[in-house]
Amino acid sequence: MMDFGFSLSKSSTLNLDTADLSLYKKLCELSPDARTCMACGSCSATCTAGPFSGMSVRKVILDLQRGRDVKAMVQGCMLCGKCIMVCPRGINTRNLILNLCKIYDR
Amino acid sequence: MIDRIPSGFHPFVLPFMIGMVFVLLYCAYGIVKIMIQLTAEDRKKFLISLVTPKTLLKNIKDIFCDCLLHVKLWKRNKMLGFMHSSIAFGWFMLIVLGHIEVILFIPERLHTFYYPIFFNYFVAENDATVAGSLLFFLMDFFLLLVLTGIALAIVKRIRSRIFGMRRTTRHSLINHIGMYALWAIFPLRLLAEGFTAHISGGSFLTIPLNWVFRQFLGNDLNMLPTWWAYSIALGVFMVVLPFSRFMHIPAEMMLIPMRNAGLKIRGARKGFARVQVYSCPNCGVCIDACPMSVSKANIKDCTVYLTRQIRRGNEKRIAEISDKCLLCGKCEALCQVGVEGPQLRVMQRSLRKYALEPDYSNIAVEPLVEAASGSKVLYFSGCMSQLTPEIGRSVESVLRKAGVDFTWMDRDGGLCCGRPMATAGRLDAARAIVEKNEKIILGSGADTLLVSCPICYKMFRESYDLPGVRVVHYSQYFSGLVKLGQLKLEKSDICYVYHDPCELGRGCGIYEEPRRLIGLSAAIAEADKTREESVCCGGSLGSLSLSFEQRRKITQGALDNLYTSHADAIATACPLCKATFARYSDRPVRDLAEIIDAQSTGYKQTER
Numbered sequence: 001m002m003d004f005g006f007s008l009s010k011s012s013t014l015n016l017d018t019a020d021l022s023l024y025k026k027l028c029e030l031s032p033d034a035r036t037c038m039a040c041g042s043c044s045a046t047c048t049a050g051p052f053s054g055m056s057v058r059k060v061i062l063d064l065q066r067g068r069d070v071k072a073m074v075q076g077c078m079l080c081g082k083c084i085m086v087c088p089r090g091i092n093t094r095n096l097i098l099n100l101c102k103i104y105d106r
Numbered sequence: 107m108i109d110r111i112p113s114g115f116h117p118f119v120l121p122f123m124i125g126m127v128f129v130l131l132y133c134a135y136g137i138v139k140i141m142i143q144l145t146a147e148d149r150k151k152f153l154i155s156l157v158t159p160k161t162l163l164k165n166i167k168d169i170f171c172d173c174l175l176h177v178k179l180w181k182r183n184k185m186l187g188f189m190h191s192s193i194a195f196g197w198f199m200l201i202v203l204g205h206i207e208v209i210l211f212i213p214e215r216l217h218t219f220y221y222p223i224f225f226n227y228f229v230a231e232n233d234a235t236v237a238g239s240l241l242f243f244l245m246d247f248f249l250l251l252v253l254t255g256i257a258l259a260i261v262k263r264i265r266s267r268i269f270g271m272r273r274t275t276r277h278s279l280i281n282h283i284g285m286y287a288l289w290a291i292f293p294l295r296l297l298a299e300g301f302t303a304h305i306s307g308g309s310f311l312t313i314p315l316n317w318v319f320r321q322f323l324g325n326d327l328n329m330l331p332t333w334w335a336y337s338i339a340l341g342v343f344m345v346v347l348p349f350s351r352f353m354h355i356p357a358e359m360m361l362i363p364m365r366n367a368g369l370k371i372r373g374a375r376k377g378f379a380r381v382q383v384y385s386c387p388n389c390g391v392c393i394d395a396c397p398m399s400v401s402k403a404n405i406k407d408c409t410v411y412l413t414r415q416i417r418r419g420n421e422k423r424i425a426e427i428s429d430k431c432l433l434c435g436k437c438e439a440l441c442q443v444g445v446e447g448p449q450l451r452v453m454q455r456s457l458r459k460y461a462l463e464p465d466y467s468n469i470a471v472e473p474l475v476e477a478a479s480g481s482k483v484l485y486f487s488g489c490m491s492q493l494t495p496e497i498g499r500s501v502e503s504v505l506r507k508a509g510v511d512f513t514w515m516d517r518d519g520g521l522c523c524g525r526p527m528a529t530a531g532r533l534d535a536a537r538a539i540v541e542k543n544e545k546i547i548l549g550s551g552a553d554t555l556l557v558s559c560p561i562c563y564k565m566f567r568e569s570y571d572l573p574g575v576r577v578v579h580y581s582q583y584f585s586g587l588v589k590l591g592q593l594k595l596e597k598s599d600i601c602y603v604y605h606d607p608c609e610l611g612r613g614c615g616i617y618e619e620p621r622r623l624i625g626l627s628a629a630i631a632e633a634d635k636t637r638e639e640s641v642c643c644g645g646s647l648g649s650l651s652l653s654f655e656q657r658r659k660i661t662q663g664a665l666d667n668l669y670t671s672h673a674d675a676i677a678t679a680c681p682l683c684k685a686t687f688a689r690y691s692d693r694p695v696r697d698l699a700e701i702i703d704a705q706s707t708g709y710k711q712t713e714r
């Protein structure tokens with residue numbers, strides 16, 4: 001293939017009809033406050049694990065809503081609790097992560 | 107004093123005997139089971155402590171002071187102390203004196219279990235001796251003491267506020283049966299001995315009672331039924347004992363030697379943890395103590411209900427109770443028995459299985475070691491301090507003023523200390539974080555680890571293996587700098603109330619240094635509940651399930667306690683307390699480091 005000095009990023013088109021949202025739905029049963037996330041990114045900005053593993057609660061929730069895999073991110077979390085302290089929606093993010101670890105099935 | 111019944115037996119002793127034998131067998135079974143559950147190392151430690159004279163003496167002293175005299179309870183609450191010690195010590199003395207009577211007067215009956223208990227039924231007084239009347243006097247005296255205790259116990263059940271307790275435990279059916287049986291034992295004993303006093307003799311209680319009875323009852327027909335009733339009450343009490351809260355009586359006698367032997371909780375339900383669970387008398391002191399009890403809905407999550415649900419094996423409730431707690435440690439600090447509520451909960455959490463386990467293998471420590479190297483003093487601000495950057499900056503500024511050469515290990519972010527992970531019960535994952543940090547700290551070549559977050563401080567002290575490295579909290583370190591003259595503090599006219607962070611105060615026993623430093627830099631006031639009784643700010647990472655709204659109420663409760671001091675501002679020494687209080691407080695909240703930074707001049711500057 002010819003090298004143009006740039007490449008196209010992979011398509012991020014979502015097909016919600018085929019995406020597997022079962023994990024997100026299960027999580028919402030255990031942590032209903034997951035639904036109230038407004039993706040503000042406060043948790044991402046403070047995350048201790050972020051620099052090492054790309055962890056971010058915001059991204060985890062968004063990815064689950066799109067049926068994407070979140071394993072590597074979640075495994076990096078140290079449960080330090082900073083994300084709870086900054087979340088403007090008062091989401092119990094630590095409990096959300098623990099619940100996710102409990103029901104993870106991929 | 108002579109034996110009145112030639113056979114030395116009467117069927118009415120049977121209920122007592124059945125109960126007694128049952129309890130003894132049950133306890134023997136329990137002891138064997140607990141011993142098997144201990145790890146081999148713990149078992150050895152425990153057995154050696156039992157034959158070491160020093161610990162043996164301490165065991166005896168502690169059992170006497172804690173189980174019989176309830177010294178600790180006296181110190182907390184005189185009424186409760188009197189109530190418990192009069193029942194426990196009075197009853198103990200009745201048993202001891204009963205044995206002395208038998209030894210003195212009819213030693214040949216000592217081998218029967220029941221003679222010392224039912225002595226007055228089996229004997230007749232043929233001559234009055236000084237020793238005899240003294241013993242009878244003492245018997246009546248201690249019976250009166252126990253009866254006073256029982257009367258107080260009944261009053262307490264009806265109106266707990268008289269005892270300074272806002273809330274008491276709600277008891278289960280079996281506990282009620284045991285309690286009513288216990289209440290019945292001593293009045294029945296008084297009646298039984300009263301009816302018999304003209305034959306067996308008695309003293310200031312029983313003789314007048316006997317005289318009154320004889321005024322309108324011309325016969326002894328009431329004698330046997332009351333002795334039967336007395337024996338049945340004893341029997342019922344002892345049969346329900348293993349299944350009720352009264353199991354705390356034998357369990358505590360095991361708990362004290364185990365604690366003195368230095369055992370720690372290792373399993374969730376077995377061994378030492380089991381002994382602690384059974385040692386809880388459901389006194390309910392932990393209910394008023396618990397910061398969560400500001401909401402009525404949380405009362406059922408206090409430690410007293412944890413021990414109960416563990417005994418019942420109600421897994422759903424055990425999980426709920428374990429997850430909600432802030433692990434603030436206040437219940438443990440105030441518990442007279444020494445039930446370690448927080449540790450018990452962490453162990454319950456550790457039973458949980460997760461489908462996804464953390465993995466930190468991609469975190470390379472080398473760059474972190476490099477960033478941490480260079481000085482003998484290594485400062486770790488902790489990840490929570492990134493939310494309150496003023497704390498780190500103040501510590502840095504104070505160290506500069508004092509001319510301390512240091513390196514800031516996590517200025518640009520670092521790892522968590524692992525304590526939040528450990529308190530969530532994921533001990534292996536916490537271990538993995540700890541090992542990374544150990545590598546960084548030991549690799550840095552520092553000999554002092556200076557910590558400003560109490561959560562990290564406790565973790566470093568208890569769970570890290572850092573040979574050759576002294577771990578200090580900055581309040582201790584700055585006190586040292588002041589003493590050496592490297593730091594001079596000047597008083598401002600602001601009045602602070604100091605909030606003891608759970609992990610620093612109850613967790614690490616540091617109460618004095620922060621107060622001394624604040625005292626040197628400002629005026630200091632005390633809140634209503636302080637030191638061991640300080641109220642958790644509500645932000646604690648110990649809790650897994652408390653909602654934002656529930657936490658808000660706890661924070662408000664803690665602030666109300668601090669407001670009682672009428673201070674201008676709140677001082678604390680924990681980034682989490684600061685961030686939590688700052689959200690709702692109506693007055694400024696400052697960290698100790700900020701106060702010291704504002705009020706200090708360094709040695710070099712003062713010289714100029």
Ligand code: SF4
Nearest residue numbers: 047077078080081083
């Ligand atoms: S608890 Fe986990 S997700 Fe939240 S800030 Fe800490 S490391 Fe990040």
Ligand code: SF4
Nearest residue numbers: 037040041043058087
């Ligand atoms: S801080 Fe809270 S609301 Fe914002 S993205 Fe994170 S979880 Fe969602």
Ligand code: SF4
Nearest residue numbers: 386389390392410441
């Ligand atoms: S845990 Fe301690 S304070 Fe609470 S009820 Fe039991 S003995 Fe009392």
Ligand code: SF4
Nearest residue numbers: 396431432434435437
């Ligand atoms: S540790 Fe604190 S929050 Fe937990 S039960 Fe004890 S007093 Fe309550």
